[in-house]
Amino acid sequence: MTESKPTARARIAPAGLLFLAITSVGWGFNWPVTKYLLSELPPLTLRGVTGVIGALLLATFALIRRESLVVNEGQWPRLVMAAVLNVTGWMVLMGLALLWLPASEAALIAYTMPVWAAMLAWPVLGERPTVLRTISLVMAFAGLSAIMGGNGFSASAAKMPGILMALGGAFGFALGTVLAKKLPIQLPPITAASWQIGIGCFPVAVVGLAIETTDLDRVTTTGWVLLFYSTVIQFCIAYVSWFAALSRLPASVAAIGTMAVPVIGVVASAIALGEPLGPGQIAALVLTLAAVVLATRS
Numbered sequence: 001m002t003e004s005k006p007t008a009r010a011r012i013a014p015a016g017l018l019f020l021a022i023t024s025v026g027w028g029f030n031w032p033v034t035k036y037l038l039s040e041l042p043p044l045t046l047r048g049v050t051g052v053i054g055a056l057l058l059a060t061f062a063l064i065r066r067e068s069l070v071v072n073e074g075q076w077p078r079l080v081m082a083a084v085l086n087v088t089g090w091m092v093l094m095g096l097a098l099l100w101l102p103a104s105e106a107a108l109i110a111y112t113m114p115v116w117a118a119m120l121a122w123p124v125l126g127e128r129p130t131v132l133r134t135i136s137l138v139m140a141f142a143g144l145s146a147i148m149g150g151n152g153f154s155a156s157a158a159k160m161p162g163i164l165m166a167l168g169g170a171f172g173f174a175l176g177t178v179l180a181k182k183l184p185i186q187l188p189p190i191t192a193a194s195w196q197i198g199i200g201c202f203p204v205a206v207v208g209l210a211i212e213t214t215d216l217d218r219v220t221t222t223g224w225v226l227l228f229y230s231t232v233i234q235f236c237i238a239y240v241s242w243f244a245a246l247s248r249l250p251a252s253v254a255a256i257g258t259m260a261v262p263v264i265g266v267v268a269s270a271i272a273l274g275e276p277l278g279p280g281q282i283a284a285l286v287l288t289l290a291a292v293v294l295a296t297r298s
Contacts, residue, residue, distance in 0.1 A: 016248030019241040020257040026238030028107075028264025032272040033226045033234070034095065035103035040223045043095040044208030050227060051091060051201025054235025058194035061236075067188050071195060078183045079195055085176030087200025093169030100162025104275045107265035109166035115141075116174035117255035124178050127250055132294055136256055139291035177255055180246055189244045196243075197235055259291060 037046055059069055071079060097106045114137060121127040129137075185192050208214075219227070246254050269275040 013248045016245045016254075017257075019245035020249065020254060021260075022241040023238050023245060024258055024260040025264060026233050026241070027258070028261045029268050030230060030234040030238070031103040031107045031262075031265035032269040033229055035098050035106075035269065035273060037223060037226055037230065038095070038098055040219050042208060042212035042214060043099060044092065044204055045212050045214050046208075046230075047091040047095040048201045048203075048205030048208045050231045051087065051197050051235055052205050054231045054239075055194045055198030055201065057232065058190055058197065058236050058240065062188070062190045062194060065190070067191055069191055069194070071187065075185055075187065078185050079187075079192075080199060081183075082176055082180055082185060083196040083198075083200035085172045085179070087196055088204060089172035090169045091201060092204055093165040093172070097162040097166040097169065100159050101166065102275050103269040103273060104262075104266040105159075106162065106166050107262040107269075109163055110170050111259055111262040112167065113170040113174045113177075114255040114259060116171045117177050120174060120178040121181075121250075121255075124182055133253070133256065136291040136294040139287050139294065142287050174255065177246065181250075184247070189240050189247065193236075193240045193243050197239060256291065 034046070062069060094106065094110055097109070101109070118129055118133070118137060122129065185196075187195070245257075249257070266275070
């Protein structure tokens with residue numbers, strides 16, 4: 001039976017936009033949270049262990065809701081592919097990038113992701129970029145350019161490892177986003193999120209615990225509170241919201257919508273960590289949020 005292909009406008013469900021907003025806020029605040037935690041915990045252990053705990057919490061919640069955790073045999077390759085691209089690569093590369101870059105700069109480079117997603121969505125999904133989406137993308141990157149200028153961004157040799165890692169993580173996440181639309185995982189959002197986070201973070205946790213030295217006595221009271229945020233809010237709530245949004249929105253719209261994340265990250269980093277916030281950041285906030293609105297109306 002052949003289904004009629006819905007238009008881009010028809011596919012943009014209000015629930016998808018709500019889930020996208022929850023994702024953006026959860027991930028945006030996590031940039032300064034992670035930057036702070038890296039002063040108390042090593043990167044691989046931090047990202048891996050919190051992810052595994054988050055996956056177990058999600059699995060428990062799914063069982064409480066009487067949702068099955070069983071994965072059909074044909075879904076495993078898609079599940080592993082998504083976990084590697086959207087979780088393992090992103091968590092490892094972005095966590096390491098923060099060792100070389102301020103949280104604001106790492107967030108900015110990470111969210112070149114919509115460019116790669118828009119480029120990949122055309123050949124892989126046949127999603128031709130509309131005029132409004134193209135304009136929104138230009139506006140969003142004008143906003144990011146304003147932030148870079150305000151921060152005195154420079155691709156120095158000392159920062160290059162962080163820049164390359166952030167770009168690698170962004171491309172991998174974009175590829176995972178597009179392939180998730182091409183090869184959707186037939187599981188409920190909570191179950192899908194628990195499996196992907198668990199599969200993606202388990203090897204990171206194993207390697208981190210094997211090669212890194214973790215001293216829990218160094219973790220402050222603030223650190224424990226932020227660990228709760230990173231585990232429950234960032235992994236559980238934000239990731240479930242992302243998969244729910246992706247199932248309801250075109251890949252390019254979902255990707256452009258996440259451009260609000262670096263703006264939130266820059267503002268939160270300025271407030272929490274004392275990183276720069278001036279006219280450039282304020283201009284970027286206006287441009288980027290306007291781009292998000294335009295993208296979701298296209």
